[in-house]
Amino acid sequence: MSRSDSPTIGVFDSGFGGLTVLHALLQRFPQARFVFLGDTARLPYGSKSRRTIARYAAQSAQFLTREQGAEFLVIACNTASALALDAIREAVTVPVLGVIEPGAAVARATSKTGDVLVIATDATVHSHAYAAACETRGLRAIEKACPLLVPLVEEGWTNHPVTAEVLRIYLDELLAQAAAEGLKPDALVLGCTHYPLLRPLIEHAIAQSAGAGIRVIDSAESTADTATKLLRGGDSASGDRAWAPEIRCFATDSVEKFQRLGSKFLGRPVGDVQLIDLGG
Ligand code: DGL
Numbered sequence: 001m002s003r004s005d006s007p008t009i010g011v012f013d014s015g016f017g018g019l020t021v022l023h024a025l026l027q028r029f030p031q032a033r034f035v036f037l038g039d040t041a042r043l044p045y046g047s048k049s050r051r052t053i054a055r056y057a058a059q060s061a062q063f064l065t066r067e068q069g070a071e072f073l074v075i076a077c078n079t080a081s082a083l084a085l086d087a088i089r090e091a092v093t094v095p096v097l098g099v100i101e102p103g104a105a106v107a108r109a110t111s112k113t114g115d116v117l118v119i120a121t122d123a124t125v126h127s128h129a130y131a132a133a134c135e136t137r138g139l140r141a142i143e144k145a146c147p148l149l150v151p152l153v154e155e156g157w158t159n160h161p162v163t164a165e166v167l168r169i170y171l172d173e174l175l176a177q178a179a180a181e182g183l184k185p186d187a188l189v190l191g192c193t194h195y196p197l198l199r200p201l202i203e204h205a206i207a208q209s210a211g212a213g214i215r216v217i218d219s220a221e222s223t224a225d226t227a228t229k230l231l232r233g234g235d236s237a238s239g240d241r242a243w244a245p246e247i248r249c250f251a252t253d254s255v256e257k258f259q260r261l262g263s264k265f266l267g268r269p270v271g272d273v274q275l276i277d278l279g280g
Helices: 019-028 050-067 078-091 098-110 122-129 128-133 149-154 161-180 195-208 219-232 255-266
Strands: 008-013 033-040 072-075 115-120 140-145 187-191 215-218 247-252 273-275
Touching: 008 019, 008 050, 019 078, 033 050, 033 273, 050 072, 050 122, 072 078, 072 161, 078 098, 078 115, 078 122, 078 128, 078 195, 098 187, 098 215, 098 219, 115 122, 115 128, 115 161, 122 128, 122 140, 128 140, 128 161, 140 161, 140 187, 149 161, 149 195, 149 247, 149 273, 161 195, 187 195, 195 215, 195 255, 215 255, 247 255
Parallel strands: 008 033, 008 072, 033 247, 115 140, 115 187, 187 215, 247 273
Antiparallel strands: none
16 A cells, blocks of 8 residues: 555644544554644633534534545544534535544443443533443443643643642542442543543542542544544554654644644654644
8 A cells, every 4th residue: 555545634633632542543544644633722622612612623624624635534532522523524525533432432342330430521521422422332421520631731730749639539529429329430431632641640540549440441542443444444454564654733823832742642743733723
């Protein structure tokens, strides 16, 4: 397979947390061209209404497809996946994959008790998209909004005592709610693309809590596996490792911060980030 046979894959997030999903995609599509857009000027999406999130996400999806030629879109943002997937599908003509269904699928594969916990932004929790995706798989889910976590990650406080304390409080509340409802959760879904950067702190907080033994689930790998199935019928071996994927990154603001923090999410330098204007 040559680069010209490979699709251009558009990856979208409200910020740069979605680079964790891009990282998983790079392993599976070394020959592909990737265009990543972080709508950093309008971040956070997680505190906004469905209508606004849908408008922002649809504009972003159109930029990736119409202006950058993406032939397949991965919505690497839980909030946009939860509240705007239909609006995005109406706005573009290419296949669109969100992160909620793949996240729920790993929860199903992981949980033995059938009870799972989900932490996410306010908007994602209030949409109950995870609860619905879990319920169709026979799982019971308790969702909790953790609005302080995105700003802490954005601040770079991914290994900071304040973040550890905030996490402990959120998890204690969540576990108390689960106990009150008679659930025995054995999996915790990270329902926000910023949270994988907090995974060591989250795992530590769980180990110290009443929920010791709960497995942490990140939808990035599962989303990349689903993209592989959709684009290559699941043939994960066809990638020629000699190729270096081509990545172009765009942001609507804070290019310097994107470059600095983005490499933590992507696990390698993000390179040049182009500033674009999608309007208000
Ligand atoms: N990327 C968003 C998500 O995965 C979190 C940041 C935001 O609130 O925009 O839900």
